[in-house]
Amino acid sequence: MSVVLWAATGALFTGAVSLVLGLCILRQLAIRLTRVEQCVFGFLIGNAALSLVVFLFTAAYLAYAPVFVSFGLLTIVFTFIRRRSSPKVACSICVLPKLWAVLLCFRYAKLYLCRALGPEYSPDGTTYHLALVARYLREHHFPLITTNFYASFPEALEMLFLFAFSIGRHSAAASTHLLFLFATAAALVGFGLRFNVAKAGTAAAVLFFMCPIVGFDASVSYVDVAEACACFAVFYALQIWWQDNNDRVLVVAGIMAGFAGAIKYPGFIAIPFALGVVLWEVRKHRGRWKRCAPLVLLPAIFLVAPWLIKNAIEVGNPVSPFANRFFSNPFVHVSFEEDYRRQLAHWNDVTWPEVPLEVTVRGARLQGVLGPLFVLSPLALLGIRLPICRQVLLTGLVFGLPYPGNLGTRFLIPVLPFLTLAMSITLSYWRSALPAVLLFNNLVCEPSALEKYVSPYAMRLERQRWDETLRERAEPEILATRIEAYSMARFIDQNLPENTRIFDLGDGMPAAYMRQARDGYFEGALNERMRVNIWSGLFKDYQPTWRHTFNFKLRRLLSIRVRQTARSNAIWTIAELRLFHNGQELIPQPDWQLNARPFPWDVALAFDRNPVTSWRAWERARPGMFVEARFHRPSEVDRVSIDGPRDQEDMRLVVEGEDVTGNLVTLSSEAMAEDIPLPYGWKRMIGKQLKLNGYTHFVISKSGGGYNDIRDHPAEWGMTLAAERGNQILCELQ
Amino acid sequence: MIYGIFGFWRILSAFCLVALFLRVAGQASNQSITADEAFNYNNFLRSSLGNVFTAHYDANNHVLQTALCWLSIHVFGVTELSLRIPSLVGSILYFYTVFQLASIRFNRSFLHLVATLALASNPYLLDFFTVARGYGLALAFLALAVLAAVRSVSCDEANHKLLFYAGLWSALSVASNLAFLFPAGGLQTALLLSLLRCSGQQRLGAVVLSFIDSAGGPFLLWSFLILVIPLLTARPDAFYFGAQRWHETLGSLVSGSFFHNLEIPLLSRWPASFWHLCAMITTTFAPVLSGLILVAALLLVFRPSSSGHSMPTLTGLTFSVTVALLWLAHVLAHVKLPIMRTGVYFLFLFPLALLSFLPCEKDSPAGHLGWAFLPIIVFLVLLYVPQANAKATVDWRYDAATKKFAETIEMIRRYTASPNIHVGGSWVFEPTLNFYRVTNHYDAWQPIVRHKSTDAADFYVLTNTDRDVVKTLNLRVLLDDPVSKSILAVPSQMVVGRGK
Numbered sequence A: 001m002s003v004v005l006w007a008a009t010g011a012l013f014t015g016a017v018s019l020v021l022g023l024c025i026l027r028q029l030a031i032r033l034t035r036v037e038q039c040v041f042g043f044l045i046g047n048a049a050l051s052l053v054v055f056l057f058t059a060a061y062l063a064y065a066p067v068f069v070s071f072g073l074l075t076i077v078f079t080f081i082r083r084r085s086s087p088k089v090a091c092s093i094c095v096l097p098k099l100w101a102v103l104l105c106f107r108y109a110k111l112y113l114c115r116a117l118g119p120e121y122s123p124d125g126t127t128y129h130l131a132l133v134a135r136y137l138r139e140h141h142f143p144l145i146t147t148n149f150y151a152s153f154p155e156a157l158e159m160l161f162l163f164a165f166s167i168g169r170h171s172a173a174a175s176t177h178l179l180f181l182f183a184t185a186a187a188l189v190g191f192g193l194r195f196n197v198a199k200a201g202t203a204a205a206v207l208f209f210m211c212p213i214v215g216f217d218a219s220v221s222y223v224d225v226a227e228a229c230a231c232f233a234v235f236y237a238l239q240i241w242w243q244d245n246n247d248r249v250l251v252v253a254g255i256m257a258g259f260a261g262a263i264k265y266p267g268f269i270a271i272p273f274a275l276g277v278v279l280w281e282v283r284k285h286r287g288r289w290k291r292c293a294p295l296v297l298l299p300a301i302f303l304v305a306p307w308l309i310k311n312a313i314e315v316g317n318p319v320s321p322f323a324n325r326f327f328s329n330p331f332v333h334v335s336f337e338e339d340y341r342r343q344l345a346h347w348n349d350v351t352w353p354e355v356p357l358e359v360t361v362r363g364a365r366l367q368g369v370l371g372p373l374f375v376l377s378p379l380a381l382l383g384i385r386l387p388i389c390r391q392v393l394l395t396g397l398v399f400g401l402p403y404p405g406n407l408g409t410r411f412l413i414p415v416l417p418f419l420t421l422a423m424s425i426t427l428s429y430w431r432s433a434l435p436a437v438l439l440f441n442n443l444v445c446e447p448s449a450l451e452k453y454v455s456p457y458a459m460r461l462e463r464q465r466w467d468e469t470l471r472e473r474a475e476p477e478i479l480a481t482r483i484e485a486y487s488m489a490r491f492i493d494q495n496l497p498e499n500t501r502i503f504d505l506g507d508g509m510p511a512a513y514m515r516q517a518r519d520g521y522f523e524g525a526l527n528e529r530m531r532v533n534i535w536s537g538l539f540k541d542y543q544p545t546w547r548h549t550f551n552f553k554l555r556r557l558l559s560i561r562v563r564q565t566a567r568s569n570a571i572w573t574i575a576e577l578r579l580f581h582n583g584q585e586l587i588p589q590p591d592w593q594l595n596a597r598p599f600p601w602d603v604a605l606a607f608d609r610n611p612v613t614s615w616r617a618w619e620r621a622r623p624g625m626f627v628e629a630r631f632h633r634p635s636e637v638d639r640v641s642i643d644g645p646r647d648q649e650d651m652r653l654v655v656e657g658e659d660v661t662g663n664l665v666t667l668s669s670e671a672m673a674e675d676i677p678l679p680y681g682w683k684r685m686i687g688k689q690l691k692l693n694g695y696t697h698f699v700i701s702k703s704g705g706g707y708n709d710i711r712d713h714p715a716e717w718g719m720t721l722a723a724e725r726g727n728q729i730l731c732e733l734q
Numbered sequence B: 001m002i003y004g005i006f007g008f009w010r011i012l013s014a015f016c017l018v019a020l021f022l023r024v025a026g027q028a029s030n031q032s033i034t035a036d037e038a039f040n041y042n043n044f045l046r047s048s049l050g051n052v053f054t055a056h057y058d059a060n061n062h063v064l065q066t067a068l069c070w071l072s073i074h075v076f077g078v079t080e081l082s083l084r085i086p087s088l089v090g091s092i093l094y095f096y097t098v099f100q101l102a103s104i105r106f107n108r109s110f111l112h113l114v115a116t117l118a119l120a121s122n123p124y125l126l127d128f129f130t131v132a133r134g135y136g137l138a139l140a141f142l143a144l145a146v147l148a149a150v151r152s153v154s155c156d157e158a159n160h161k162l163l164f165y166a167g168l169w170s171a172l173s174v175a176s177n178l179a180f181l182f183p184a185g186g187l188q189t190a191l192l193l194s195l196l197r198c199s200g201q202q203r204l205g206a207v208v209l210s211f212i213d214s215a216g217g218p219f220l221l222w223s224f225l226i227l228v229i230p231l232l233t234a235r236p237d238a239f240y241f242g243a244q245r246w247h248e249t250l251g252s253l254v255s256g257s258f259f260h261n262l263e264i265p266l267l268s269r270w271p272a273s274f275w276h277l278c279a280m281i282t283t284t285f286a287p288v289l290s291g292l293i294l295v296a297a298l299l300l301v302f303r304p305s306s307s308g309h310s311m312p313t314l315t316g317l318t319f320s321v322t323v324a325l326l327w328l329a330h331v332l333a334h335v336k337l338p339i340m341r342t343g344v345y346f347l348f349l350f351p352l353a354l355l356s357f358l359p360c361e362k363d364s365p366a367g368h369l370g371w372a373f374l375p376i377i378v379f380l381v382l383l384y385v386p387q388a389n390a391k392a393t394v395d396w397r398y399d400a401a402t403k404k405f406a407e408t409i410e411m412i413r414r415y416t417a418s419p420n421i422h423v424g425g426s427w428v429f430e431p432t433l434n435f436y437r438v439t440n441h442y443d444a445w446q447p448i449v450r451h452k453s454t455d456a457a458d459f460y461v462l463t464n465t466d467r468d469v470v471k472t473l474n475l476r477v478l479l480d481d482p483v484s485k486s487i488l489a490v491p492s493q494m495v496v497g498r499g500k
Helices: A002-029 A035-059 A065-085 A099-117 A123-139 A156-194 A198-210 A212-218 A224-244 A249-263 A265-281 A288-315 A334-345 A352-362 A372-385 A387-400 A409-427 A433-444 A447-453 A475-482 A486-495 A525-536 A600-606 A682-692 A707-712 B002-006 B008-030 B035-045 B049-054 B063-076 B080-106 B110-120 B123-127 B134-154 B160-176 B178-197 B204-231 B246-258 B271-301 B307-333 B346-356 B365-387 B402-416 B427-439 B468-472
Strands: A501-504 A517-520 A546-564 A571-574 A576-581 A593-597 A615-620 A625-644 A653-659 A664-668 A672-675 A697-701 A719-725 A728-733 B423-425 B459-462 B475-480 B487-491
Touching (some): A002 A035, A002 A249, A035 A156, A099 A198, A099 A212, A156 A198, A156 A224, A156 A409, A198 A433, A212 A224, A224 A249, A224 A409, A249 A265, A265 A288, A265 A409, A352 A372, A372 A409, A409 A433, A486 A719, A546 A576, A546 A664, A571 A625, A615 A625, A697 A707, A707 A719, A707 A728, B002 B008, B008 B080, B035 B063, B035 B427, B063 B080, B110 B346, B160 B204, B178 B307, B246 B271, B271 B307, B307 B346, B402 B427, B402 B487, B468 B475
Parallel strands (some): A501 A697, B423 B459
Antiparallel strands (some): A546 A672, A697 A728
């Protein structure tokens, strides 16, 4: 029970501090808002501010629970004192939403609360959202993380999670996210009241509130509902600005746009949107844009910049893990980014015609459903008769632009407030349609109904489990039944020292419940290289058993370059590149200048005389790629041999050299191919590589290739079996 | 005095409708359960109300009707009559609507009675008010929708309330039986066209938007809300029942209407002439009349607006658009054409369209056509009325004596004190016999399963087409029902009274 109380306290304290901070900022801006709007914008602006404060504390090595609590208490006290003397902002309209709407939402609110306060076992929440938060709190700052690209995502909401987590642990973070659901619903109600679509606003709030994917997302430590809330607040603030003609509201819009971008990359679109709207509106007032544009742009940049700067410093790419072609860096491969984007854009091979039914009623392949009512979403278009609805639809369209990049149902959440509002406006013109629709949604969106028609694999809430929420059983026991890898994570947490570093070739682990560092096999460049190493012990295609030898007339050269001229889906790989003079190998010298394009950072691995390590281009093969060795003194070379795996059949290589006069000459384009054996103790060499790269342990799950081989013969890999839990094994590297 | 207020013919029409209701109610309470009703009960009504909506979709589940049946049997207990209460309510609604439509078109004239009988006394149509299937209720809602639509287009200005009811009733019609999607869609289209015709100076977009807000939108929304969850599990093969050619559609409706029990004076004495007449109607008269309805409706659509023409325009268009929608769905989406009960709405729309042209202006082409339709209407009435003494439905005639068979089997079982009996025979009796086994607590019966009719059993319930089994297995016939032509038989070596 105390866990629940602490969790609730953590979330409520975070919400309260945010609200107080936000109201304080709103008072400084002296904007005329309704009471509902004051609460909504106060809460959201405060969240943005608190998030920034927590970021600064963490960056300054001050991420301690007492620091956060002290700051929160001081903020509340300070604001309370100042409030007495500050002038009251006028409140124009305030009507409570109708009772029936509250009644319809009540059981859903109970359901969400039950889940949010319960043990946190959401996949992304335990794998990285809270795993990173827990690590920041443990280390009291932002550690340099280059082997987990999730750490490069904007983390404005995670900063709020950190604040709440420091008080009430995991469930406090999830409950903090839930506050944004209430805020979004309130924002929709407030919007309806202000713009004379009160019924539609209230109905939209209820529809949004009951939407299955929204309910699920808001009840766990994800970030999508917060992003949706911020996006809608941008639109809302811009509408108020347009209606009241008060430029100070633009600051609110800017803060919201920045907050949206700082929560999640797709939220970045809020910034150009806000700027675009402002510039469009002031186009007829010469020079006004000079005053308005900074008002919206500066707060947005102020909120987003910390995350971009952090990434630029840590991983050399402000928008990591994306745009790696523009911001070349050794931490995320271009090939990974392309695969990742392709996977997100084609979840489970879903085609566009399948998307409408998948996101509304099926849910297995796109991870969750919006609910059957959204099959009728085209009806929203009928609302174009009203100017306000046209703007709502257009804005929804803008916030839907990133959706093709990730077809998951969750990624439609930022569009939902707009969609529900537009649908509700249309339905409000139809006699008795709104109550019918809300009642229908109330019946078909609850967990017991969803069980009947939604795929069991869809992300959705189960029925209320107050026994779990109240921890009638021990939390570890509950988590062990909920998370497949939890028992292994708990074993690691309890039995291994904190400086353990684990390479995870499994399906992911709930790192939020471990003190030890864990690197997933796809989460960074080094991780991918380690994965390829391990696979070379399991799959022939990855083994460097193919040698290409280029013989040519003895030449005295300043440098030698191997150029790839073909276009292929394969990734050009060189395990070893050797140079010969009259049959004698030229041993690579430390003063040789090695270079490669692309991915020059690993080029030394092609010359290290260790066949386990290899240089890979980490991009699909294309003409112009090369590997080069520049000698300190001119050297005579008459043969080049290249060892690599057998998947290089499509490559076309040309050996070129720079002669002593500085001319680049083609030495050979004809290679002799031959098979070569693997060195003895190959698997042990792989294990050694893992160890050399700083890993102490290795986890693999049944679903990963090689599970049986490693479990049955760990010694061959230079490991010892440390534990077997569920479908995973843990090995210690020798 | 009463004659003065209501008119003689209207009072007579009302009496006829009351008599028809009593006939329908009587048949509904006495008639044995039918296979489709029993199937529905066994599969959808024995668990929670939610199951009606979430069970795997079957075309037999007429969702709204099934839900109302669920409520009815949970209030009144499980009997044949309680299952059929929603259909009986549907019959009241339908008769009321018919009376109102006849009153709108014919006021107090003699034609009021003719119209009432033409629309309400078709014996095949009445069948569906006596069984717990969605056809009757759907027809009643469709008729209400037509009534609301007729009233709304008759007004000088668009009456949004009536338009809403036209949409709502259409939606409930579709929710009661999915086969009514086509006539309901046809009605909505016809309503839109009629509104556009009467729009005057209003902009096209405004009229369309007004129609969507008042009728089209609610129609779509309510149909969606009731049917979306059940239809989520629907597969194309669930809609297997239908015809490939229009000839089959017409033939099934004509024979169902005229051959209900072949007791029509004169014609029944010359069956060959009767069949020739049926064939002529199927192949020639009905298609020609349908074409004429379309022509007349189009003539009215393109004439200057007149409130007197709103009903023939609307009904003529509804009929024509329904046919067109069916044809398009058949050609483009390979949806089967309606056959027998799935086309029952034509038994309402077709005579209604014919009737609505009768009082058109005498000098107009549509008016001339209208008077040409009168003999046909009178002829229909003359064919319908003598068949009012129906003892069974056409579609489930084989089930007319199933209740009697079940009671007889149980009586014999008790008499012989058999602890366990196996009832077999024709597979079509599986749902009905299971229904009586469950509802009458015939616990000594093994659950009835679909076997070959020749498989070994203690009792055989056989259809007319399976009579050969009696010879094949050397059975002893206990009951031979003259209406259903079904028989109850037992193995010849069975000794009645052995247990005692």
